Amino acid sequence: MDVYVRRGDSLWYYSQLFKIPQQLIINSNRNINPQTVSVGQLIKIPGFVTVSYQIQPGDTFWSIAESRDLPLDAILLLNPGVNPNSLQTGQTITLPLRVTWRIVNGKQNYDYDTMMKDIRQLQTVYPFLQVSSIGDSVLGRDIPEILIGNGNKRVHYNGSFHANEWITTPILLTFLNDYVLSLTNQNTIRGLVTSPLYEHSTLSIVPMVNPDGVDLVINGPPSEEPYRSNVIKWNNGSTDFSGWKANIHGVDLNDQFPALWELERARNPKTPGPRDYGGESPLSEPEAIAMADLTRRRDFAQVLAFHTQGEVIYWGFQNLEPPETEAIVTVFSRVSGYEPIQSIESYAGYKDWFIQDWRRPGFTVEVGKGINPLPLTQFDEIYEKTLGIFLSALYL
Template identity: 75%
Template sequence: MDVYVRPGDSLWHYTQLFRIPLQLIIDSNRNINPQSLSVGQRIQIPGYVAQSYQIRRGDSLWSIAMSRNLPLDTLFLVNPTINPNQLQIGQTIKVPLRITWRLVNGKQNYTYETMMNDIRRLQSVYPFLQVDSIGNSVLDRELPEVLIGTGNKRVHYNGSFHANEWITTPTIMTFLNDYVLSLTNQMTIRGIITSSLYEQTTLSIVPMVNPDGVNLVLNGPPEEEPYRSNVLDWNNNSLDFSGWKANINGVDLNDQFPAEWEKERDRNPKTPGPRDYGGESPLSQPESIAMADLTKKRDFARVLAFHTQGEVIYWGFQNLEPPENKVLANAFGRVSGYTPVKTVDSYAGYKDWFIQDWRRSGFTVELGRGINPLPLAQFDEIYEEALGIFLAALYL
């Protein structure tokens, strides 16, 4: 929501009126100097939208403010040209509306377009969120990264490396929504004060690593050739893509990283298909290249890749992981009920590569139980289990 600076205004004044932490207002207006505001300058207030209201008989700005538990001054800030003594019946004014509910609906088939729409809505209401592009998919879909927080500890979450594990994306997006809600409404999540998490960490989120694959599973084959013919051929001409893990090139993106890649290739399919084909070489796909470039650029302290299924937390790779990995994995297990497992006979994954090249904490978290894609009926249970891990990865 926008307000316009008046003589004598300060950001501190806005924090008092709207009950929004000062840091969130500063971070929502990165292009301004908080010490030298200009009259008429536009300031974005996070956590609010401006709702249209038609003046009725007997209305005054005071009565409108009182009925909504708002300071009178907030109405002047969002209606800079209004004359309170000349209100007309039927006149439309703006009224600040504090957002106290989720904008993200995770309990639906969560396509790439749904995710992008939710990211745009969240950034509109919570402009302290930074959204960058880390690259593009094979079908030229932009791969967004969402950044939240100002701290020195750099943490990363990602979802939907595998197409039919797409429920990880709305799970992550729901956490992002709950995180920003708690910040702007100054509420805790499970008793945790999230403002301290915001100050101590910078969280990077890539909610959907494999958008072409996710849309293939949910919507069927694309119109573009040769991709349509290819995926139908690799899927035995079936329109049921529920077993599809790979990207639109038939490459398993979580078998694409240079961490004993050859071992994984030797035992897996040698041609494109729905799953387990690691490509002709490591980092040959635009999605895996984008993730590798992002990881090098951000220099994360820890990474968590969310997959399905099994309710397991994998935390090791070739004994290269730091000692704290076991401690963290056990903590994640306590808050989620999941089982920490050091390793399985698996290579070339994103978590494996991160541990190998950085010797830092990397985890693969397998959400839920059943056959992929997991049903939306499990969403609430999956989210409640994952929520403890999302939080613990920030505060530990």
């Protein structure tokens, strides 16, 4: 919601008027010096939208404010050209409306366009979210990263490395939505006050690493050639892509990282296909390159890659993980009921590379149970079980 500064206004005053933490207002207006706001400047107030209201007989600003539990000055602020002493029946004014509902509806076939629409709407309502592109997919789709938080501890979550594991994307964005609702409404999540998490940590989320693959699974093959013909050929002539994990080049993006990549290649397919082909070299695919570049740039303290399925958490790689990792995964297991497994005979994954190169905690979280893609009927159960992991990773 946008307001225009009046004489005597300040960001602190807006925080009191709208009951929004001042830091969220400051972070929603990064181009403005909070100490020197000037008359007429546009200020974004997070957690609110505006609605139109038509004046009814007998209405006054005071009665409208009282009936809607709004401060009178909030209405005056949004209607600078309206004389409150001469309201006319039928006249339209603007009212602030606090957002208390989720924007993200995760219980649908959550393709790339749906995700981008939700991200744009989240950023509009919560402008303290920083959204940027970390790179492009093979088909030229932006791969968005969302940053939230004010702290020095940098934590990273990602989803949809694998195309038919796309349910991880709306799970991640539902958590983000609940997190911003908690911050702006100053409510708890599972009894936990979230403002200290915001001040302690900066969270990076890449909700859909593999947008071309996700759209292939949900919407079918692309119209562009040779991609359309290739994926149908690699899928044995079938247009049912429910078993497809790879990107549109037929490369498994979670077999793309230089962490004993040669061992993974030796036992996996040598040609493009729905799954397990790691490419002709590590980091050959634009999506994997984007994730590697992001990770080097951000210098994360901890990373969590969300996959499906199995309700397990993999937390080691070649005994290179630091000692604190076991204590962290013990907490993750306790809050989710998921089984911690140090390692399996698997290489070249994103968390493997992170552990190998940074010697910091990295986790692959396999959510849900069943055959991929998991049905949306599991959405609520998956979310409830992973919510504790999302919160704990920011806290620990």
